[in-house]
Amino acid sequence: MDDKGCECKQRFADPDNQEPLLGILERYAGEKGALIPLLQDTQEAYGYLDEKIMRALAKGAGYQLSQVYGVATFYTQFRLEPIGEHLIRVCHGTACHVAGAELISEEISNFLGVKDGQTTPDMKFTLESVMCVGACSLSPIMIVDEDTHGKLKPANVRKVLKKYRGGNGEKEE
Amino acid sequence: MEQVHLNIDGKDILTTSDRTILEAARENGIRIPSLCNEQRMEPYGACRICLVEVEGARGLLPACYTTVTDGMVVHTATEELIRIRRTILELILSDHPKDCMTCESTGSCELQDLAYEYGVKDARFRGEEHHYEVLADNPLIERDYDKCILCGRCIRICREVQGVGVYDFVNRGFDSVPGIPYDKPMMESPCEFCGQCVSTCPTGAITSIPSKGKGRSWQVEKVRTTCAYCGCGCQLDLHVREGEIVEVSSPLMVGPGQGNLCVKGRYGYSFVQHEDRLTTPLVRKGGDLVPAAWEEALGMVANHIREAMDDEGPDSVAFLSSARCTNEENYLLMKLARAVVGTNNVDHCARL
Amino acid sequence: MSTGGKNKLVLGYGTCGIAAGATAVKDALENELATGKYDAYLDIAGCMGFCFREPIVEVTDPDGRSVIYGDLSPKRVSRLLEAVAGGEVIEDWVVRRSDEPGAGEGDFLANQHRIVLRNCGNINPESIEEYISTGGYEAARKALTSMTPEELIDEVGKSGIRGRGGAGFPTGTKWGFARKAKGEQKYLVCNADEGDPGAFMDRSVLEGDPHAVIEGMIVAGYAIGATQAYIYCRAEYPLALKRLDIAIAACHEWGYLGQGIFGTDWDFDIKIKKGAGAFVCGEETALIASIEGKRGMPRPRPPFPANEGLWGKPTNINNVETLAAIPWIIANGGDRYASVGTEKSKGTKVFCLAGKVRRSGLAEVPMGYTLRQVIFDVGGGVREGKEFKAVQMGGPSGGCLPASLLDTLVDYDAITATGAIMGSGGMIVADSSTCMVDLARYFLSFTQEESCGKCVPCRIGTKRMLEILARICSGEGEPEDLERLDILAGDIKAGSLCALGGTAPNPVLTTLKYFRNEYEDHILRKKCTAGVCPALITLHIQEDICTGCGACAKICPVEAISGEKKEPHAIDADTCIRCKLCLSRCPEEAIYAE
Ligand SMILES: Cc1cc2nc3c(=O)[nH]c(=O)nc-3n(C[C@H](O)[C@H](O)[C@H](O)COP(=O)(O)O)c2cc1C
Ligand code: SF4
Ligand code: SF4
Numbered sequence A: 001m002d003d004k005g006c007e008c009k010q011r012f013a014d015p016d017n018q019e020p021l022l023g024i025l026e027r028y029a030g031e032k033g034a035l036i037p038l039l040q041d042t043q044e045a046y047g048y049l050d051e052k053i054m055r056a057l058a059k060g061a062g063y064q065l066s067q068v069y070g071v072a073t074f075y076t077q078f079r080l081e082p083i084g085e086h087l088i089r090v091c092h093g094t095a096c097h098v099a100g101a102e103l104i105s106e107e108i109s110n111f112l113g114v115k116d117g118q119t120t121p122d123m124k125f126t127l128e129s130v131m132c133v134g135a136c137s138l139s140p141i142m143i144v145d146e147d148t149h150g151k152l153k154p155a156n157v158r159k160v161l162k163k164y165r166g167g168n169g170e171k172e173e
Numbered sequence B: 001m002e003q004v005h006l007n008i009d010g011k012d013i014l015t016t017s018d019r020t021i022l023e024a025a026r027e028n029g030i031r032i033p034s035l036c037n038e039q040r041m042e043p044y045g046a047c048r049i050c051l052v053e054v055e056g057a058r059g060l061l062p063a064c065y066t067t068v069t070d071g072m073v074v075h076t077a078t079e080e081l082i083r084i085r086r087t088i089l090e091l092i093l094s095d096h097p098k099d100c101m102t103c104e105s106t107g108s109c110e111l112q113d114l115a116y117e118y119g120v121k122d123a124r125f126r127g128e129e130h131h132y133e134v135l136a137d138n139p140l141i142e143r144d145y146d147k148c149i150l151c152g153r154c155i156r157i158c159r160e161v162q163g164v165g166v167y168d169f170v171n172r173g174f175d176s177v178p179g180i181p182y183d184k185p186m187m188e189s190p191c192e193f194c195g196q197c198v199s200t201c202p203t204g205a206i207t208s209i210p211s212k213g214k215g216r217s218w219q220v221e222k223v224r225t226t227c228a229y230c231g232c233g234c235q236l237d238l239h240v241r242e243g244e245i246v247e248v249s250s251p252l253m254v255g256p257g258q259g260n261l262c263v264k265g266r267y268g269y270s271f272v273q274h275e276d277r278l279t280t281p282l283v284r285k286g287g288d289l290v291p292a293a294w295e296e297a298l299g300m301v302a303n304h305i306r307e308a309m310d311d312e313g314p315d316s317v318a319f320l321s322s323a324r325c326t327n328e329e330n331y332l333l334m335k336l337a338r339a340v341v342g343t344n345n346v347d348h349c350a351r352l
Numbered sequence C: 001m002s003t004g005g006k007n008k009l010v011l012g013y014g015t016c017g018i019a020a021g022a023t024a025v026k027d028a029l030e031n032e033l034a035t036g037k038y039d040a041y042l043d044i045a046g047c048m049g050f051c052f053r054e055p056i057v058e059v060t061d062p063d064g065r066s067v068i069y070g071d072l073s074p075k076r077v078s079r080l081l082e083a084v085a086g087g088e089v090i091e092d093w094v095v096r097r098s099d100e101p102g103a104g105e106g107d108f109l110a111n112q113h114r115i116v117l118r119n120c121g122n123i124n125p126e127s128i129e130e131y132i133s134t135g136g137y138e139a140a141r142k143a144l145t146s147m148t149p150e151e152l153i154d155e156v157g158k159s160g161i162r163g164r165g166g167a168g169f170p171t172g173t174k175w176g177f178a179r180k181a182k183g184e185q186k187y188l189v190c191n192a193d194e195g196d197p198g199a200f201m202d203r204s205v206l207e208g209d210p211h212a213v214i215e216g217m218i219v220a221g222y223a224i225g226a227t228q229a230y231i232y233c234r235a236e237y238p239l240a241l242k243r244l245d246i247a248i249a250a251c252h253e254w255g256y257l258g259q260g261i262f263g264t265d266w267d268f269d270i271k272i273k274k275g276a277g278a279f280v281c282g283e284e285t286a287l288i289a290s291i292e293g294k295r296g297m298p299r300p301r302p303p304f305p306a307n308e309g310l311w312g313k314p315t316n317i318n319n320v321e322t323l324a325a326i327p328w329i330i331a332n333g334g335d336r337y338a339s340v341g342t343e344k345s346k347g348t349k350v351f352c353l354a355g356k357v358r359r360s361g362l363a364e365v366p367m368g369y370t371l372r373q374v375i376f377d378v379g380g381g382v383r384e385g386k387e388f389k390a391v392q393m394g395g396p397s398g399g400c401l402p403a404s405l406l407d408t409l410v411d412y413d414a415i416t417a418t419g420a421i422m423g424s425g426g427m428i429v430a431d432s433s434t435c436m437v438d439l440a441r442y443f444l445s446f447t448q449e450e451s452c453g454k455c456v457p458c459r460i461g462t463k464r465m466l467e468i469l470a471r472i473c474s475g476e477g478e479p480e481d482l483e484r485l486d487i488l489a490g491d492i493k494a495g496s497l498c499a500l501g502g503t504a505p506n507p508v509l510t511t512l513k514y515f516r517n518e519y520e521d522h523i524l525r526k527k528c529t530a531g532v533c534p535a536l537i538t539l540h541i542q543e544d545i546c547t548g549c550g551a552c553a554k555i556c557p558v559e560a561i562s563g564e565k566k567e568p569h570a571i572d573a574d575t576c577i578r579c580k581l582c583l584s585r586c587p588e589e590a591i592y593a594e
């Protein structure tokens, strides 16, 4: 369990390490209007857009910080805060809504004690809502990390999430 | 640029193809309301208060953004347009403190003026309102985003005109608001405190702290003068109330500055009435500086120059001018040095 | 199709299939096949449209007969392979068989007319060779080597195709504007932002047949005079992005992209730009801002992108589906395309059927079909034999149509006349358990969330509309609210800067028009007849069904349910917070809301 935790932390670079950013800046050097891909790649490398990194990015790519910040807060893809170990995305597309996605989200919120867009204090889960993930025939849908859970019922939500929470897959209320 | 004939509200107008409908209308005495538009910046087309009907066009068009074309027929005040303007104003007011009583901008607020003109009293549509903290994190500029109508003028003037880019919109949709990254105070931003954002903000969202509570627009007398700080010659309007300068602004599209000022021109006025300010020349007598008349002081300078010239020749004299003088004044000093005194020893503080 | 004397297995490997577990099926199939016991090989394809039966495998025997099986799982793989080896058909799993068109869900395909989806599900989208084997890139070769740009524009004009991205602007005319615009550098953009939250036509095309889109872009670029093109694709479509990457790389190898393509002196290249999560970026000017690296905020038009687009240069923007139809039109002639459809709406339209429809999936039908044909003949009608209540077309920009309008034709003007829009192709079917007020509220909450915030009517207006709707759903609506909604809807439509705000009121206006009684039920009688809006329902346990298992009592967060073991339980309405948890928990489905 501990090992796994470490592994997960290493998924992303530390914001104090500018190495990955420099590589990304180089990749887009001289390219017109590359701010969004710059931010996308940076977020991929660091997991989120830390203030230090954002400042270095603005400077390195020749943007005003306000521009970079304005863009990062406009698009929902960008995160200014680190995310938890597991990312839960609940589909709120039309089909999933009609199938009761709101009840699913509510139940997750009740269980984890966080609202949409928030991360649990133990940094285990981040809850997000997304729009149609293209699997409407399986609605309502929740995606945890890479796994899709379709035809969900509110009553089953806890059972699914507990698998991700506990050490060897089970238990731990 | 071509000549363009168009018709606005029944009036035939001749103008040029670079004009927007709004400009063409205003030049011809037809008033179309606007909020997000201001002459110093590129049009933006956000507030929709300037919508007009153009015959043959699909949908209503923003007068501030749409350039005129030949044969265009424009209506600026149809029933539908007035209805939409009222709804827009009501919507803005539904998320706005009704605080005109003590608001710094009363009397010079474009929103207040339009609400008055369109008789919008209270919002039919109530709902969530934003409540931001008032930001007075520096001695000059206060920001109260509860009063912001998101016209983007502050953002654009700072970026387009000033070239600084302190602000941008933060967030999206209903929760978007102009801001400084990471909510940093202005002192920690690249802000130059030129007050350009204050000058363009149509509401009381960005105001000057030094003039707070010092006078409504109708209580002050505006005295036109030329900025004394540098040779550019920006035009200033000193807002004077009972003999005291309470604020400085610059008339739009007038003079070399076109309504733009720098921090010195806009905020550097407290010296005018400062007790330390010299009001007469001082002459050193026995080691002490003593007030003197201009004739005496200038006479003394002239005598010293003449003495030096007589003793050591014209090149023993040098002239140093100031960046605060106008070109004309600098020119005259140069003439004095070269033609009257006969030396090329003339220079300027800006080179130091 | 030749299978090389072997049995060919094609696994549906699009996002829907993968979500339904196709990867595990793929692994199982590969393991079994690796044993060498079976005379068969495995290939993949994009979405075949049978999303409701995923994971799906199509088996083609050496004689060319094919059977499509659905609902596969790793457990079923060995049974499947044995049947294949033995030349047997497992009737229960059949989705469609070529020798018996009536079997399984055969009429789902039989009632379609597939032009855009011509290859989806039939070829491996990661193989340019398979695309070429179906005649791929011949249209582009023909266009570049034997036609002038003007002839191409004429041909597309003749086809009558209108933009499939929603607005329905005639594509030939649009190309003509961009062609005529003055400028050395012009750009072409493929709009693959697909933001409608209930639609995935474009994704399926990109995943199932990316080369068709690229070929359409080559033709469009040549026609308007653009040497550089972009595909703006939402980042939420990783598989589509991956397949586009593969396809573009293959095109470079084959000389279909890059310098001097198809042996001519014409240069053309495509760059992929990933969206970053903003529905409004599907709007043309916002999309341009986004490619330029800015906040995706629209600007007024005119000037139109055809004259001042990306980096201020003339730019033509087309939707994925529009572009995917182009190679077919060039290969078969505009007249042939125009022979399908109605007078002003030509060709075919892809729809994404979802909601309470029995066969939720992807279907392409000729224009001029009735909605009834689409929903019942193709879609198989409403699930669980329930009654059809409404169909929502065009997503957040569209509207809800009642049963009485089921004979409306799939035709831009006919649909617009109802208050809905053709839209990009989302079709959500609602039954008696769907609350129309809640559905309107849902769409408004979507547009309100997605409003860029630039203009007042949309930024504040949609917020106020949403607040009114939320009030109605929570039982606090007042009769004047309907009038307020009307006023706001009208002024937001007329006053908004872009079509996001300009169409946002449509779901509300159409439900007000066709389902006003439901609003009145909510406001005057404080009832949600569909049993959806929590504040307006009560939950009951049907005594004659309840077995007293106690599952509901265990899950209830507020202990509102009581009863003896093995005796019917009851809900205390005062304690109940109407979270509906018990509803999905009861194994007997004894609990209902009203
Ligand atoms: C808010 C908004 C979202 C849109 N989203 C899309 C989209 O996701 N995909 C698309 O092709 N068109 C979308 N459109 C329509 C496009 O702006 C544009 O009309 C279309 O891409 C043009 O291509 P077409 O002529 O081939 O239809 C959207 C329009 C608006 C106003
Ligand atoms: S900003 Fe204008 S409308 Fe608002 S309170 Fe101040 S004066 Fe009144
Ligand atoms: S004072 Fe000048 S530099 Fe500072 S934010 Fe305002 S416009 Fe920008």
Ligand code: SF4
Binding pocket: B147, B148, B149, B150, B151, B152, B153, B154, B155, B178, B197, B200, B201, B202, B203, B205, B206
């Ligand atoms: S602060 Fe003033 S200038 Fe800036 S957006 Fe708000 S209202 Fe406009």
Ligand code: SF4
Binding pocket: C280, C297, C298, C450, C451, C452, C453, C454, C455, C456, C458, C459, C496, C497, C498, C499, C500, C501, C502
């Ligand atoms: S209508 Fe909405 S999305 Fe479009 S510009 Fe206005 S605020 Fe932005």
Ligand code: SF4
Binding pocket: C539, C555, C556, C557, C558, C559, C560, C561, C571, C575, C576, C577, C578, C579, C580, C581, C582, C583
């Ligand atoms: S709806 Fe929720 S609160 Fe009410 S009885 Fe069922 S589980 Fe309990």
Ligand code: FES
Binding pocket: A091, A092, A093, A094, A095, A096, A097, A131, A132, A133, A134, A135, A136, A137, A139, A140, A141, C197, C198, C199
């Ligand atoms: S609406 Fe949830 S997958 Fe489409």
Ligand code: FES
Binding pocket: B033, B034, B035, B036, B037, B044, B045, B046, B047, B048, B049, B050, B051, B062, B063, B064, B065
């Ligand atoms: S003044 Fe024209 S849209 Fe604001």
Ligand code: FES
Binding pocket: B227, B229, B230, B231, B232, B233, B234, B257, B260, B261, B262, B263, B264, B265, B266
């Ligand atoms: S010279 Fe214009 S403000 Fe200083």
